[in-house]
Each structure stands twice: as C-alpha cells, then as structure tokens.
Amino acid sequence: MMKYSVVIVEDHILLSQALSGLVNGFAKFKILYICKNGKELLTRFKDPKNIPDIVLMDINMPIMNGIETTAALKEQYPQVKVLALSVEEDENTILKMLRAGAKGYLLKDTEKSILENALIQVQETGFYHTKDVTNLLLGSLNPKEENNVVLKDREVEFIKHACTEKTYKEIANDMCLSPKTIEGYRDSIFEKLNLKNRTGLVIYAIKSKLFVP
Template structure:
C-alpha cells in the first residue's frame, strides 16, 4: 500500500533554485509540488487557490515579504499548513526566529534531495522535524503553542557564552548588559532546566546541540 502523496509549495525569490528544487522533488513519488511563489505576498495570492496544500518550503530572506512574516501569516490563516524553513547557512538567530513564527523545522539549501524528503515526511507525520541545530525539546514546546518560548534569544546567547572561558562579568560586557541582568539569565535557565551549575548548563547545551564547542 503506497503512502498518500504530500502536497507542497515552494516559496523562494531565486528562480533557478526554486525551479530546480521543484524539478528534483517531482522525481519522488511521495510528493507533488502544487505551486511556486517568489515571496510572502505572492504566496498569499496563490495559496487561496490550493486548499489541499500541506507543507510550504519557505525561504527566510526574501524581498517584499520575508520568511518570518510569511510564516506568521500562514500559521494565522492556515494553521494546519506546515512550514519548513530553507536556509543558506546555519544562522541560529534566523532559524529560531522562523521556529517562533511557526515553522516546524529547517533544512539547509545544500541538503540532499533525499534528506529534504525525509524532513518533509517528518514534519507531516510529527508536526516538526528535529535537526542538528535545534533541540527536540525546544521544537516540541514551540509546536505546542506555548505563549512564551522555553528560552529567550538572550538566554540562548548567554548559554553560548557559558561554554567559553569568559567570566560572568565579561559575558555581561559582551552582551551590553549589567552583571545583575546576566545573573537573571543564569537563574532563569537554572529554574527552567532544573540545573544548579554553569557546568550543568554547558552540558545541557551541548547535549541538546544548543551550543557549539
């Protein structure tokens, strides 16, 4: 018994990449590309004609309306449609921004077609796709619609600095905040993760691939 065909759309302002990706995906029996769009505004005008679309491959950086705004719009108006972010590089801030906007995961544009197919299947079956950069715990919390993400962007930045040899005062200087504010980041993470030491934070960050060594 064959699996149902997954209906997708591709939103990217680079015509060659978008068309090439569509052609590659058409090689797979499991997916069908319903339409292509060049940015968020173009997507808005086209998606209304394709109520059966299940997943959108969404570029992050686009003119007129970028991936962040387009993803928010999709999740507000078509909450059942999944979004998979496409990124040129592992830009954690941009990727986390896409996840907060409602994307279920991300893939690098240099990924193989087979890996992309697996991520598409993963989002359709689970609602999210866990990858090397973002922890499953973060994705699950975002997917469940928490009004507040488990970590703020500043807390994630602080967690990154914790894995270095910098003192808390030096971290505060780099983040342009007071030592007291850095103490607040630390105590907040301790409480959220039930961890009591800086070493514990670093181990958690590495284990969940939130920090790089």
C-alpha cells in the same frame, strides 16, 4: 497512491525549479506551484484549491520574507506545515523561524534523501530538523539525560517565557523575580538539559511540547 502537495516559496528561479524537480520525483509528494515571495503565496492562498500540505519556505526574500510569511500562515492557515530551507546558519535566524511557526529547518546544501525524509517527517510527525541544524542548536544534548530530567514548575514557566522574544530582564519582571534569579534559572536549566544556548532551549521546549510554535 495519494501524494501530499507542496508549494515552494523561493525568489531564485533556478533553485526553485531545481527543487520542484526533486520534490516531484519523490514518491509521496508533488509540487502544486512556486511563488517568489510571501505576499504572492498569501494571495494564492485565497483560493482554497491552492492551499498545500507543506510549504518549503526560503527566508531571505523581497517584499515579504520567510519569517513574516510563516507567522502569517501560523495565524491564518495553521494546518499548513512550514519547512524552512535556507543558507542561513545563524542561530538567531533559526530561532525566529521556529518562533514564527516553522516545523523544520533545512540548509540548502542538504542531500536529496534528507530533503525527502524531512518532508515525510514534517507531514507525518509534525517536526523535523537535520542533524547539522540540531547539533548547531543543541550542542551536546544527550537524549538519555534529557529524558531523566525533572523540571520544577517555575523552571517550566521560565522555559515558556524564554520561547518568546522577551529579554531576560522582561522575563524577570513577568515572573516577579530579580534578573539575577532568572540568570540562576537559566544556568540551572542549561546544566540540567546539557544545553549551550537559548535556541537549544526552544528546540527542547518544542520537542517536549512545553511550547507550541
């Protein structure tokens, strides 16, 4: 059976070796090689034979971190799927990785079976997040309510702007609206979708294909 290729980008040698052993034990995957940082990865990518299906990407690394590297891959090698693997539970860090183009986000204390399932889902469906990370981002989002929500055109426009690095004031300027009106859009959408934060809104936008990272 053909196996999907995976590259690990992780600056902790013992952890990267342990991950390599785990992934090589999965039926559908094999490790192509390991890198210590993003710069080393991009150098290896110059040889087409070194371009994998999936990159397991750490975030905090020297020389070139995971966010910078993911953004570079999105621009130069959009066919490569990035699955973030980090100890970071910070909402802002997760949001930055998603904006950079990561297709999934796993915490490093995740179980072996979840890692395998995440790799499968990212490869076959293009998207995956663990329940813990999804709950962290979405709060109490109810999928049934989400499916019945009808968004106005201007609300959809606001969501697309909210998926960028723009502040709410900058979004107001771009949409030719007052900051107070933008806050009204935000609060209304959060209530409609039962969201608690902007990061949850980005996840909703990605899942709904309103925003493609």
